Amino acid sequence: MSDKQVSVLLTQQQDYRFLIDFGAPVPALFGDEPPPLGNSAGPSPVQLLAAAVGNCLSDSLLFALRKFKQAPDPIATEVTANVGRNAEGRVRVLSMTARLTLGVLAAQLEHLDRVLEQFEAFCTVTQSVGQGIPIEVQVFDAGGMKLK
Numbered sequence: 001m002s003d004k005q006v007s008v009l010l011t012q013q014q015d016y017r018f019l020i021d022f023g024a025p026v027p028a029l030f031g032d033e034p035p036p037l038g039n040s041a042g043p044s045p046v047q048l049l050a051a052a053v054g055n056c057l058s059d060s061l062l063f064a065l066r067k068f069k070q071a072p073d074p075i076a077t078e079v080t081a082n083v084g085r086n087a088e089g090r091v092r093v094l095s096m097t098a099r100l101t102l103g104v105l106a107a108q109l110e111h112l113d114r115v116l117e118q119f120e121a122f123c124t125v126t127q128s129v130g131q132g133i134p135i136e137v138q139v140f141d142a143g144g145m146k147l148k
Contacts, residue, residue: 017041046081046093049129054079056125057098057137064119068111074103095134098126106141116148 009021013030016038021028030042038044043051054077065072079098086092106112120126120137129135139148 050079050081052125053129054098056123060119060123061100064115070109072102072104076101093133097136099138101140102142104142106147
């Protein structure tokens with residue numbers, strides 16, 4: 001992948017609600033803080049961060065499995081961001097846990113061990129965010145068996 005810049009434009013609509021414009025052809029969305037600051041008229045910045053981490057991990061796992069012509073669909077991913085106060089008493093995302101669940105049983109997928117060893121390294125967002133926030137990545141199959 002070549003070096004490039006990605007830009008988004010945020011425009012305040014009211015109080016803490018911002019219109020987030022990603023540029024064509026991606027539809028814009030609203031971001032907002034939860035009460036008491038905002039009205040939860042859209043995802044909060046922490047939710048957007050968690051979504052970015054989860055989306056990137058899901059994409060990376062899917063891509064890695066499809067390279068081996070495997071069909072893990074549908075993948076479901078839940079990301080939990082642990083928010084609390086740091087040593088200076090400021091609210092921060094202290095850690096994150098990403099739980100990816102494959103849509104099939106592990107026994108149905110070839111080269112799964114190799115994929116599980118490598119897919120995280122190719123996730124741009126998680127590798128970047130993970131330099132400042134600890135991120136635990138777990139992978140389960142459709143039967144609930146923990147694979148990673």
